Amino acid sequence: xxxxxxxxxxxxxxxxxxxxxxxxxxxxxxxxxxxxxxxxxxxxxxxxxxxxxxxxxxxxxxxxxxxxxxxxxxxxxxxxxxxxxxxxxxxxxxxxxxxxxxxxxxxxxxxxxxxxxxxxxxxxxxxxxxxxxxxxxxxxxxxxxxxxxxxxxxxxxxxx
Amino acid sequence: xxxxxxxxxxxxxxxxxxxxxxxxxxxxxxxxxxxxxxxxxxxxxxxxxxxxxxxxxxxxxxxxxxxxxxxxxxxxxxxxxxxxxxxxxxxxxxxxxxxxxxxxxxxxxxxxxxxxxxxxxxxxxxxxxxxxxxxxxxxxxxxxxxxxxxxxxxxxxxxxxxxxxxxxxxxxxxxxxxxxxxxxxxxxxxxxxxxxxxxxxxxxxxxxxxxxxxxxxxxxxxxxxxxxxxxxxxxxxxxxxxxxxxxxxxxxxxxxxxxxxxxxxxxxxxxxxxxxxxxxxxxxxxxxxxxxxxxxxxxxxxxxxxxxxxxxxxxxxxxxxxxxxxxxxxxxxxxxxxxxxxxxxxxxxxxxxx
Amino acid sequence: xxxxxxxxxxxxxxxxxxxxxxxxxxxxxxxxxxxxxxxxxxxxxxxxxxxxxxxxxxxxxxxxxxxxxxxxxxxxxxxxxxxxxxxxxxxxxxxxxxxxxxxxxxxxxxxxxxxxxxxxxxxxxxxxxxxxxxxxxxxxxxxxxxxxxxxxxxxxxxxxxxxxxxxxxxxxxxxxxxxxxxxxxxxxxxxxxxxxxxxxxxxxxxxxxxxxxxxxxxxxxxxxxxxxxxxxxxxxxxxxxxxxxxxxxxxxxxxxxxxxxxxxxxxxxxxxxxxxxxxxxxxxxxxxxxxxxxxxxxxxxxxxxxxxxxxxxxxxxxxxxxxxxxxxxxxxxxxxxxxxxxxxxxxxxxxxxxxxxxxxxxxxxxxxxxxxxxxxxxxxxxxxxxxxxxxxxxxxxxxxxxxxxxxxxxxxxxxxxxxxxxxxxxxxxxxxxxxxxxxxxxxxxxxxxx
Numbered sequence: 001x002x003x004x005x006x007x008x009x010x011x012x013x014x015x016x017x018x019x020x021x022x023x024x025x026x027x028x029x030x031x032x033x034x035x036x037x038x039x040x041x042x043x044x045x046x047x048x049x050x051x052x053x054x055x056x057x058x059x060x061x062x063x064x065x066x067x068x069x070x071x072x073x074x075x076x077x078x079x080x081x082x083x084x085x086x087x088x089x090x091x092x093x094x095x096x097x098x099x100x101x102x103x104x105x106x107x108x109x110x111x112x113x114x115x116x117x118x119x120x121x122x123x124x125x126x127x128x129x130x131x132x133x134x135x136x137x138x139x140x141x142x143x144x145x146x147x148x149x150x151x152x153x154x155x156x157x158x159x160x
Numbered sequence: 161x162x163x164x165x166x167x168x169x170x171x172x173x174x175x176x177x178x179x180x181x182x183x184x185x186x187x188x189x190x191x192x193x194x195x196x197x198x199x200x201x202x203x204x205x206x207x208x209x210x211x212x213x214x215x216x217x218x219x220x221x222x223x224x225x226x227x228x229x230x231x232x233x234x235x236x237x238x239x240x241x242x243x244x245x246x247x248x249x250x251x252x253x254x255x256x257x258x259x260x261x262x263x264x265x266x267x268x269x270x271x272x273x274x275x276x277x278x279x280x281x282x283x284x285x286x287x288x289x290x291x292x293x294x295x296x297x298x299x300x301x302x303x304x305x306x307x308x309x310x311x312x313x314x315x316x317x318x319x320x321x322x323x324x325x326x327x328x329x330x331x332x333x334x335x336x337x338x339x340x341x342x343x344x345x346x347x348x349x350x351x352x353x354x355x356x357x358x359x360x361x362x363x364x365x366x367x368x369x370x371x372x373x374x375x376x377x378x379x380x381x382x383x384x385x386x387x388x389x390x391x392x393x394x395x396x397x398x399x400x401x402x403x404x405x406x407x408x409x410x411x412x413x414x415x416x417x418x419x420x421x422x423x424x425x426x427x428x429x430x431x432x433x434x435x436x437x438x439x440x441x442x443x444x445x446x447x448x449x450x451x452x453x454x455x456x457x458x459x460x461x462x463x464x465x466x467x468x469x470x471x472x473x474x475x476x477x478x479x480x481x482x483x484x485x486x487x488x489x490x491x492x493x494x495x496x497x498x499x500x501x502x503x504x505x506x507x508x509x510x511x512x513x514x
Numbered sequence: 515x516x517x518x519x520x521x522x523x524x525x526x527x528x529x530x531x532x533x534x535x536x537x538x539x540x541x542x543x544x545x546x547x548x549x550x551x552x553x554x555x556x557x558x559x560x561x562x563x564x565x566x567x568x569x570x571x572x573x574x575x576x577x578x579x580x581x582x583x584x585x586x587x588x589x590x591x592x593x594x595x596x597x598x599x600x601x602x603x604x605x606x607x608x609x610x611x612x613x614x615x616x617x618x619x620x621x622x623x624x625x626x627x628x629x630x631x632x633x634x635x636x637x638x639x640x641x642x643x644x645x646x647x648x649x650x651x652x653x654x655x656x657x658x659x660x661x662x663x664x665x666x667x668x669x670x671x672x673x674x675x676x677x678x679x680x681x682x683x684x685x686x687x688x689x690x691x692x693x694x695x696x697x698x699x700x701x702x703x704x705x706x707x708x709x710x711x712x713x714x715x716x717x718x719x720x721x722x723x724x725x726x727x728x729x730x731x732x733x734x735x736x737x738x739x740x741x742x743x744x745x746x747x748x749x750x751x752x753x754x755x756x757x758x759x760x761x762x763x764x765x766x767x768x769x770x771x772x773x774x775x776x777x778x779x780x781x782x783x784x785x786x787x788x789x790x791x792x793x794x795x796x797x798x799x800x801x802x803x804x805x806x807x808x809x810x811x812x813x814x815x816x817x818x819x820x821x822x823x824x825x826x827x828x829x830x831x832x833x834x835x836x837x838x839x840x841x842x843x844x845x846x847x848x849x850x851x852x853x854x855x856x857x858x859x860x861x862x863x864x865x866x867x868x869x870x871x872x873x874x875x876x877x878x879x880x881x882x883x884x885x886x887x888x889x890x891x892x893x894x895x896x897x898x899x900x901x902x903x904x905x906x907x908x909x910x911x912x913x914x915x916x917x918x919x920x921x922x923x924x925x926x927x928x929x930x931x932x933x934x935x936x937x938x939x940x941x942x943x944x945x946x947x948x949x950x951x952x953x954x955x956x957x958x959x960x961x962x963x964x
Contacts, residue, residue, distance in 0.1 A: 009392050010953050027952060031945045038942045041935050042406070045241035049216055053238045061226055082230070083876055105748065109883060122890070124748070125778035137776065138748030237870045243928075393957075396950045400943050407939040414932035417868035 062158040065098065068150060076112025076119070079157070085109055086146060086157060091130055092117060096150070098157040099132045099143040110143070119143065186370070186390035191380040196266035197394075198401050199259050200369075204362070205402045206256035209409065210294075213249040214351070221301070223347035225340030228303035229423040236420060247413035253295055255409070257439050260291055261504075268497050270377040271490070273478040277372055281478045283365040289471075290358050292439065297350040299437060303343060308424035309434050311346075312338045317447070320461050321468070339426070378484045435511065442507035443467055445514075568609040569617050570601040588689035591697075597650055604636070631671060633680040634659050661759035668760075677718070679761075684708050700758075703741050705751045706732055728752075731809035750776070755807075769800040777801075783893035815851070818892055819844035842897035846904045847888050853911040854881050860918030867925050874917030880910035 006028070065079040065088045076089040078101055087101040089112050099119065101109050108123035118135075119128040127136035132143040147158045171177045188197060220239055222231040235242035264284065267273060273281035300311045315338065319329030334341030376385055388394055436444050446467075450459040481493045574586035589595050594603070602609045606623035608616060618624045628636040638659035640646050647656050658681075662668040667678040684700055691698035699708045710729035712718050719726050732738050732752075740749035755772050756763060764772045770790070774781025784790055784800065793800050799807070804817060804825050817825050819840055820832075826840035857878060861871050884907025891900045 010949070024952065027945070027949060031942075031949055034938065034942045034945055038403070038935075038938050041938055045244055046212075046216065048240040049242060049245055050219060051240070053240060055234075055238050080876070083872070085879070105746075108886075109879075122779045122887075124776045125774075138746070140748070233870065233872070237873070243870075392953060393950060396946055396953075400946050400950070403939055403943040403946065407936050407943070410932055410935055410939070414928045419868070420870060 062156055064154045065148075065157045066155045068153050068155060071096075071155070074114045074117065078109065078111075081146075081157065081159070087112060087119065088148070088155065088157060089119070089130065096148040096155060097130055097132075098146040098148045099128075100146070101143075103139055104134065104141040104143065105137070105139040182370075183391050184389070186373070187387040188374050188390055188394045189376045189380075190386040190388050191376070193266075193270055193377050193380065196263075196270060197374060198398060199263040199266060201398045202401055202405065203256055203259045203263050204366070205398075205405060206252050206259060207358070207362070209252045209405075210249065210256060211355070213245050213252065216245050217249060218351065223301070223344055225303060225343050225424070228301060228343060229420075232302045233420060236417075243417060244410075244413050247416075247418045248409050250418040251412040251416075252409055253298060254438070255405070257291055257295060260288060261439075264288060265497065265501055268477070269494065270375070271481075271484065272375040272377070273481075274375070274378075274484055275478075275482070277368070277375060278478040280365060280368040280372065282475060283361050283368065285475045287358065287361050287365065288474075290354055290361060294350065294354050294358070295437060295439060297346040297354065300343060300346045301350065302420060303424050304421035305424050305428070305431055306421055306434070308338060308426070309430045310436050311342065312430075313434070314436065314440070315342075317460075317464060320458075320464055322461065322465075337426070378490070438508060438512075441511035442504045445507045445511035568600045568602075569612055570605075570607070570609055573614070573617075585688040591689050591691060593690055593692050604639075630676040630680060631674070633682060634662050634668070634671070637681045658759045661757075665757070665759065665761045666763075677721075679712060683712070684758075702747050702751055703745075705753055706738070709752045728808045731806075735808065735810040736812045737810060748776075766797050766799045767794045769802055773801045779890055780893045783891065787893060787895040789895055813889075815844070815847060815889070818847070836895070839895055839897050843892055843895075843900050846897065846900050847885070847892075850881070850885050850888060850904050850907050850911070853908055853915070854878070854885060857881070857911045857914035857918060860915060860922065864918050864921035864925065867922070869921040869925055871917065871921050874914050874921075877910065877917075878914040881907045881914065883907075884910065 063079065063081055065081075065086065066077055071077055071088065071090045073090055073094055074092045076087055079086050079088055081100075085101040087099050087110060089097045089099075091097060103110050103121040103123065103126055105121065105124060105126050108121050110119050110121045110126075110128065113120045116127075117130070119130070119132075120126070121128075121137070121139065125137045126134065126139040128139065128143055129135050132145045134140065134142050144159075149156045149158065167176070188194070217235065220231060220235050220242070222228060232246065236246050267281070267284070296311075296314060300307045315329050315332045318332060319325045321328065330336065332342070332345070333339075334345040435441065447460055447463050450463045452459050454462055477493075481489055483489065571586045571589065575583055577583045585601075589601070600609055601607070602623075604625075605627075606625040607618050608622040608624075611617040611619070611622070618626070625636075641654075642656050642659045644656045647654050662681075663672060667680070670678045671680065686699050693700050695701060696704075698704065706729055714726055714729040716726045737749045737751070740746045741751060753761070754775075770781045770784050781801075790800070793803060805813065816823060820827060820830075820837055824840070824844070826836065830836040830840060861875050861878070864871050865875075884903050887903045888900050888907065891903060
């Protein structure tokens with residue numbers, strides 16, 4: 001009998017071992033290695049879980065809508081904000097404005113028109129001014145406005 | 161040699177060898193009802209799984225109404241094996257409550273609450289309620305539509321109790337309605353208050369079991385009962401059960417992943433066919449069947465009071481059925497127990513099929 | 515109040531009686547003074563309320579002939595009444611006079627009921643007077659009468675035809691409500707029914723060379739559905755296309771301008787397309803040639819193409835430029851639809867199997883938006899323009915498909931992982947069980963041999 005805890009636990013010194021040593025050892029060896037393997041199969045996912053993924057957070061209240069350099073003056077861009085589209089507009093005076101891009105009439109996606117300098121919905125000719133207010137056509141309510149900040153090269157849009 | 165030296169060093173400071181000797185002496189009776197002895201340990205194992213997976217989820221979960229849903233979505237889509245940890249946590253919660261019920265009913269029918277084990281039963285009854293509170297508070301945390309309405313209905317029911325109902329509702333909800341404040345509060349209960357309470361109660365419960373040893377049911381002759389060593393025999397058997405439980409959890413997580421649903425919207429109407437989790441279903445179904453008025457009193461209030469009375473009765477079981485020799489009382493209690501069990505099962509099934 | 519009326523007025527009689535009784539019963543000068551004061555107070559309460567007196571309404575509302583009493587009763591709800599106007603403000607006469615002759619005295623300006631041909635001028639007395647109207651509502655237009663005479667109704671009326679709509683046909687008379695009042699006959703959802711009162715009646719329209727099925731057809735249209743079912747007040751009804759006071763069907767070469775008020779993009783595209791010149795030349799009526807005028811149904815892809823049932827083959831024949839273009843446009847759109855369907859199907863399958871695919875599903879919007887855009891571009895009749903939109907749409911749809919494949923692959927990876935782990939787990943459980951048996955066998959054997 002070995003002088004280790006396993007043998008002391010699984011074998012009682014009062015009762016001698018009638019089985020050949022090799023068979024017992026084989027079973028113990030198999031048991032040990034498969035226990036280690038299973039433990040590994042449990043610990044491995046846990047360790048992978050704990051290491052931060054590529055996308056580090058789920059922040060859906062604020063997104064980097066674009067890079068400063070990719071939005072020219074008097075243009076607009078559609079970006080993803082949570083589950084809904086948003087529109088980022090750089091006005092003719094260089095100011096940034098951001099709104100929900102979902103038209104309040106029948107939920108088409110609006111766009112910025114550089115010629116009229118307004119936000120326009122192609123579906124039924126709805127018009128919004130640069131404050132998001134519905135000023136023409138069928139839309140019954142203004143577009144929800146978001147806050148825009150620049151952080152270095154990033155244009156960050158936040159909703160409250 | 162080094163291991164021996166380490167063991168001696170620890171033993172001098174922590175008396176490990178005394179503990180080891182105690183463990184070696186512990187024995188488990190072997191008879192035709194021995195199978196039920198495993199369920200307490202299984203419940204404890206599943207609780208441990210909950211603690212581990214719960215702590216892991218805490219690394220990414222965000223408890224605010226704006227971010228909770230998205231953080232769970234993040235866990236199950238972006239985090240490596242996040243889907244696995246989350247699904248195991250949700251499935252293990254249900255399995256734990258199931259084994260808890262089995263454990264409780266087996267202890268009841270096998271009369272493991274006779275003296276000197278009354279306090280073990282009491283701590284166990286408290287643990288039952290702690291577990292149900294765990295389930296109720298945890299269910300809200302993903303902040304999806306189903307959970308939002310289940311919480312609304314559940315707290316509404318609590319509010320119906322006379323006198324204490326309204327303050328209780330406001331305490332649970334953190335206000336008059338279910339809002340982000342409710343979520344924050346439930347999160348606090350779920351990760352701090354309830355774990356602390358559960359740890360204390362489990363410690364008391366398990367220590368008492370060690371103190372009193374395993375009880376032998378009255379139906380089995382005390383003197384001729386064979387005994388099995390706890391270490392290693394019973395423990396290894398326990399281990400088989402736990403290993404298989406891990407397998408079951410892994411299978412459930414991979415084959416029946418826990419749904420996320422849609423983010424809660426306080427202003428949208430309740431989705432059709434709303435139902436609480438299965439362990440509440442028998443109570444929910446009972447309330448649905450109670451007539452609106454009974455003898456002039458509000459039916460729903462009577463139903464809820466009835467459940468509260470049953471809960472109190474549960475606590476005082478070992479103080480009413482005290483005498484193993486009182487066969488008539490034992491029979492009555494067996495009948496009550498069978499009725500309760502059948503009622504729960506039938507009402508749960510009924511709740512599911514309607 | 516003249517003597518005759520005083521004697522027949524019950525309130526005055528009561529007061530007179532009270533005065534008599536008091537004098538008899540008490541007889542003291544002081545009591546008489548008190549009684550007189552009481553009497554005066556009572557009389558004040560019997561007078562008509564603070565509003566101006568109108569004997570017209572007082573008498574007419576009591577008449578038995580409903581034709582004569584209706585105007586008085588309806589007038590309570592009238593917007594003119596709410597503005598403090600009364601019968602004499604339109605009909606002239608004296609509202610303070612208590613006899614029929616006195617009230618309806620032509621010398622007091624009584625005009626009576628206007629002849630049908632004179633109705634526009636009657637209403638125009640006020641409504642065309644800017645100085646007057648601004649006292650009540652400065653933002654109201656004052657050119658309705660002038661517009662009316664430019665309409666088909668107005669022109670026919672001028673030529674002496676009395677069976678056409680005048681102001682009161684649409685706005686009703688005596689119970690005229692504001693346009694924003696849902697009970698008004700010209701509240702947007704009620705307009706079509708108001709027009710249909712005449713236009714849908716074959717009997718009434720006998721002699722006029724236009725059909726009577728416009729209302730019936732309109733009710734089947736997508737515009738009616740939006741207006742009546744979805745309560746979208748911006749959806750067009752009769753007056754939005756035909757005008758209200760200047761009601762005239764739009765000219766065949768200006769239809770696109772009318773529809774283009776809302777469908778601006780489609781109109782814009784149509785007007786720069788080869789169809790504009792071709793349709794105008796043949797007097798086809800632009801938009802309505804394909805979409806009809808009243809029974810405008812939600813358009814489907816089956817309208818375009820070279821197969822039987824498509825509109826294009828009504829004019830175009832095999833081999834001509836239009837035929838080829840129609841075929842190309844239809845096939846590109848079909849391609850995009852097929853791609854979107856395939857991607858949506860695989861994403862739904864992944865979702866049903868429990869995979870989280872909300873982000874790829876959201877990104878499929880790009881593809882469905884491209885499809886909508888392509889369908890609008892049909893009005894340009896240019897397959898090249900459609901190609902420019904369909905190509906990125908196909909790319910977005912393909913991305914969604916890849917995401918769906920990825921989700922299904924992940925699902926099957928999980929199942930394989932599960933299978934492998936279960937093998938390990940079951941193997942381990944079996945080994946532990948064997949170990950237990952081994953231990954117990956040893957313990958039993960030793961116990962037996964001891």
